[in-house]
Amino acid sequence: MAYILPAMKAMVNPQSLPQGDTAPGVYSGQGAGYAQWRDQRLSRWPVDPAALTVPLPGPDAGADALAAMRDNCDRFGFSLYACDGGLESAQLHELGRRLGLRRLVTNPLAEDDGISRLTVSSGKAGRGFIPYTDRRLRWHTDGYYRPHGEPIQAFLLHCVRPAASGGENQLMDPQIAWILLQERDPALVRALAAPDVMTIPARGRLAGQGTVTVPVFQYTAGGQLVMRYTRRSHNIQWKADATTRRALEALEELLDADSRWRLRLRLLPGQGMVANNVLHDRSAFQDDPAAPRVVLRARYLDRVKA
Numbered sequence: 001m002a003y004i005l006p007a008m009k010a011m012v013n014p015q016s017l018p019q020g021d022t023a024p025g026v027y028s029g030q031g032a033g034y035a036q037w038r039d040q041r042l043s044r045w046p047v048d049p050a051a052l053t054v055p056l057p058g059p060d061a062g063a064d065a066l067a068a069m070r071d072n073c074d075r076f077g078f079s080l081y082a083c084d085g086g087l088e089s090a091q092l093h094e095l096g097r098r099l100g101l102r103r104l105v106t107n108p109l110a111e112d113d114g115i116s117r118l119t120v121s122s123g124k125a126g127r128g129f130i131p132y133t134d135r136r137l138r139w140h141t142d143g144y145y146r147p148h149g150e151p152i153q154a155f156l157l158h159c160v161r162p163a164a165s166g167g168e169n170q171l172m173d174p175q176i177a178w179i180l181l182q183e184r185d186p187a188l189v190r191a192l193a194a195p196d197v198m199t200i201p202a203r204g205r206l207a208g209q210g211t212v213t214v215p216v217f218q219y220t221a222g223g224q225l226v227m228r229y230t231r232r233s234h235n236i237q238w239k240a241d242a243t244t245r246r247a248l249e250a251l252e253e254l255l256d257a258d259s260r261w262r263l264r265l266r267l268l269p270g271q272g273m274v275a276n277n278v279l280h281d282r283s284a285f286q287d288d289p290a291a292p293r294v295v296l297r298a299r300y301l302d303r304v305k306a
């Protein structure tokens, strides 16, 4: 499949362009406002990870650094940062708070402060939680299994210590995925926005949580896009119709293609990302047993706004 970059308008007044992910009406997929937003959004890629990395001289991010991270999140869906000396859990939480992330979503495997410490753990891995293994994590958004009204809208990932080898991440902005599917066939986007397109049965969830049926693409009351997705087929029931199947195949093709729309990176000590729950994966890795990979993760019901 060829994803064609739409022709850029010869004369574009930046002042007239809808900004970021709060532009009203763009998800209609129609009109001049949509076309301008689409062209602007697509034109930013490819991008170099270094260009999206905000240096933090210490744990307390200054106003300029916070503004740069907000701007990256608005234009690309995520921002990277590199903090001299690293961050403790409480400092990571404070960084999120200063970016407007207040409603932390914890889970039974998280630490007492609500932040998950992702490292190989035979106990947690034995319960079927792949983040706590050294295996690859396929493309997903965080918390895709959560109920319709409580989506995870942002996450922080902070590298305390990388693996001896492997453990790379790839990222893709859901808005880019939405645009490329819309441009291919609007019926694909409509199929993935159906409220009953993805069902996660109770057996695929933590004990005590029931079956959840949710859309892949959800539009919030504020006009923002939330995406739920997992490439795992285990414990997912997709709506059984031809258009849904075609939409999922198109999305898989998009994620698998070595295209300008994906960003690949490997977080080093002190580096991290804040993301409006963009699509991401993680490659398998090999640990040095004396110094295993440790990544801190926090998830929020809020998103980073410009």
Ligand SMILES: [Fe+2]
Pocket (backbone or CB within 6 Å): 140, 141, 142, 280
């Ligand atoms: Fe994740």
